[in-house]
Amino acid sequence: RKEVEQDPGPFNVPEGATVAFNCTYSNSASQSFFWYRQDCRKEPKLLMSVYSSGNEDGRFTAQLNRASQYISLLIRDSKLSDSATYLCVSGGTSYGKLTFGQGTILTVHP
Amino acid sequence: DGGITQSPKYLFRKEGQNVTLSCEQNLNHDATYWYRQDPGQGLRLIYYSQIVNDFQKGDIAEGYSVSREKKESFPLTVTSAQKNPTAFYLCASSKGLANSYEQYFGPGTRLTVT
Numbered sequence: 001r002k003e004v005e006q007d008p009g010p011f012n013v014p015e016g017a018t019v020a021f022n023c024t025y026s027n028s029a030s031q032s033f034f035w036y037r038q039d040c041r042k043e044p045k046l047l048m049s050v051y052s053s054g055n056e057d058g059r060f061t062a063q064l065n066r067a068s069q070y071i072s073l074l075i076r077d078s079k080l081s082d083s084a085t086y087l088c089v090s091g092g093t094s095y096g097k098l099t100f101g102q103g104t105i106l107t108v109h110p
Numbered sequence: 111d112g113g114i115t116q117s118p119k120y121l122f123r124k125e126g127q128n129v130t131l132s133c134e135q136n137l138n139h140d141a142t143y144w145y146r147q148d149p150g151q152g153l154r155l156i157y158y159s160q161i162v163n164d165f166q167k168g169d170i171a172e173g174y175s176v177s178r179e180k181k182e183s184f185p186l187t188v189t190s191a192q193k194n195p196t197a198f199y200l201c202a203s204s205k206g207l208a209n210s211y212e213q214y215f216g217p218g219t220r221l222t223v224t
């Protein structure tokens with residue numbers, strides 16, 4: 001079983017739609033979680049950190065469910081510019097070691 | 111503006127040649143990392159360093175070497191011993207080594223070995 005698993009998609013949604021991605025992690029001792037977005041052939045960029053019960057930043061909401069070992073990302077009112085690959089990241093118990101999921105592809109169309 | 115720079119953006123080499131990828135950061139971050147990304151896969155950690163003149167192997171260090179002679183610089187050498195060197199290489203840095211610190215990435219170097 002992979003340490004971090006994501007549905008690769010692709011998710012194709014119209015502008016204005018709400019879309020949610022889930023990500024599961026296998027290391028129950030993981031303490032920190034992040035969502036990154038990666039545009040085609042570019043570097044990953046930090047979207048948001050997810051601590052304790054999750055957090056919200058504008059149209060983006062991240063939730064953490066420790067009991068079921070998953071985190072989610074909700075995007076409301078999707079924009080064309082949200083089209084990207086979204087990477088789920090888990091910080092385990094080893095210093096400096098972040099584990100990246102393979103990414104979920106999102107395409108927002110007019 | 112602070113940031114991480116990697117050069118070159120694209121690199122082409124013949125099989126059997128060593129090649130060194132540059133990574134420079136002026137964020138005053140203590141920790142720095144090298145990852146590779148292959149199509150359809152997550153990022154995999156090659157090497158990381160917390161302080162000058164010290165570094166640790168990541169999950170896929172075989173065929174790679176690094177140095178950390180100064181805080182700002184963390185070059186990666188892809189040696190001829192690396193069996194599948196063609197990949198997208200990403201350098202990252204963070205304030206410290208704790209997993210709670212966010213990592214920030216440079217623009218990456220696409221290496222093609224033929």
